[in-house]
Amino acid sequence: MDLVNHLEDRLLFAIPKKGRLYNKCVEILNGSDIKFHRSQRLDIALSTSLPIALIFLPAADIPMFVGEGKCDLGITGYDQVREADIDVELPIDLEFGKCKLQVQVPANGPYKDPSELIGKTIVSSFTNLASKYFADLEGVPVDKMTTKIKYVGGSVEASCALGVADAIVDLVESGETMRAAGLTDIATVLDTSAHLIQSKNPKSDKDLIETIKSRIEGVMAAQKYVYCTYNAPKSNLKNLLKVTPGRKAPTIQNIDDEGWVAVSSMIERKQKGVILDELKKEGATDILVFEVSNCRV
Numbered sequence: 123m124d125l126v127n128h129l130e131d132r133l134l135f136a137i138p139k140k141g142r143l144y145n146k147c148v149e150i151l152n153g154s155d156i157k158f159h160r161s162q163r164l165d166i167a168l169s170t171s172l173p174i175a176l177i178f179l180p181a182a183d184i185p186m187f188v189g190e191g192k193c194d195l196g197i198t199g200y201d202q203v204r205e206a207d208i209d210v211e212l213p214i215d216l217e218f219g220k221c222k223l224q225v226q227v228p229a230n231g232p233y234k235d236p237s238e239l240i241g242k243t244i245v246s247s248f249t250n251l252a253s254k255y256f257a258d259l260e261g262v263p264v265d266k267m268t269t270k271i272k273y274v275g276g277s278v279e280a281s282c283a284l285g286v287a288d289a290i291v292d293l294v295e296s297g298e299t300m301r302a303a304g305l306t307d308i309a310t311v312l313d314t315s316a317h318l319i320q321s322k323n324p325k326s327d328k329d330l331i332e333t334i335k336s337r338i339e340g341v342m343a344a345q346k347y348v349y350c351t352y353n354a355p356k357s358n359l360k361n362l363l364k365v366t367p368g369r370k371a372p373t374i375q376n377i378d379d380e381g382w383v384a385v386s387s388m389i390e391r392k393q394k395g396v397i398l399d400e401l402k403k404e405g406a407t408d409i410l411v412f413e414v415s416n417c418r419v
């Protein structure tokens with residue numbers, strides 16, 4: 123099928139074609155019931171469940187496609203949006219792809235503070251952000267700065283050992299890559315995570331855009347919360363409800379036992395252990411926790 127001729131009347135949604143963000147993006151699309159089949163080597167996939175075409179692009183190019191209104195929605199790193207310096211809406215922080223863009227120097231070298239790198243050579247894949255950072259440090263516009271910023275497309279961490287850089291500006295998550303390369307951070311330029319980005323002038327139906335956003339928010343909530351139910355003695359209900367106040371309010375139901383009620387409430391997944399300990403301590407019984415496979419919030 124000639125996919126390119128089937129894009130009319132579809133919302134174009136840009137997704138990273140590979141790399142660190144790809145798998146999580148596919149999880150979000152699946153969770154949002156945006157069904158698609160991506161043929162091998164093809165960078166366009168038509169959704170079979172909604173009038174959407176997924177366009178698989180390099181993460182770095184997505185801000186441009188969305189910023190120029192070629193795609194109405196996209197997913198990419200906040201770092202890529204800032205590097206591209208393009209004006210887009212950032213409606214949802216997707217809270218994955220979390221890392222920091224940092225100034226890294228040889229751990230056994232002379233530099234302890236970024237100001238000591240003024241006039242030196244910095245290598246980065248993020249030359250715009252690095253230039254702005256060092257121009258600010260020098261207190262001059264980018265075209266007047268003395269620090270030299272050189273571009274490399276990957277394996278930035280090798281630049282110092284190879285003698286092409288005094289320092290680098292690169293992404294750090296666990297810090298393992300930099301430690302292995304004998305580097306250490308001396309400053310953070312930017313904190314980043316993946317975001318849903320939206321064109322300032324979307325061409326598609328507003329309702330469809332809102333549907334997609336609400337589904338993605340539902341996926342995020344389903345990942346963030348689990349559903350907890352328990353039996354509570356009426357005598358200590360007040361204290362138990364303090365432990366599980368719910369997103370809006372907990373649901374309380376009568377059960378066939380005078381002194382007890384059943385309580386259900388969404389609780390944060392990462393608080394689950396502490397909350398269950400507390401419920402038990404406060405006299406709750408039959409405490410059950412369920413996964414939320416999907417929701418609308």
Ligand SMILES: Nc1ncnc2c1ncn2[C@@H]1O[C@H](COP(=O)(O)OP(=O)(O)OP(=O)(O)O)[C@@H](O)[C@H]1O
Binds near residue numbers: 140141200202296316
């Ligand atoms: N170590 C990391 N941990 C978490 N998120 C990261 C990490 N590295 C990159 N990212 C995020 O993923 C985005 C894409 O990075 P990635 O390295 O996957 O790029 P890519 O487009 O696949 O390029 P390439 O694979 O050619 O280097 C980055 O802009 C950043 O937002």
Ligand SMILES: O=P(O)(O)OC[C@H]1O[C@H](OP(=O)(O)OP(=O)(O)O)[C@H](O)[C@@H]1O
Binds near residue numbers: 293300
């Ligand atoms: O702090 P860490 O958890 O070790 O992650 C940081 C590394 O991840 C990214 O590179 P990636 O592996 O995506 O490959 P690249 O060097 O080709 O960009 C980044 O550029 C670092 O090299």
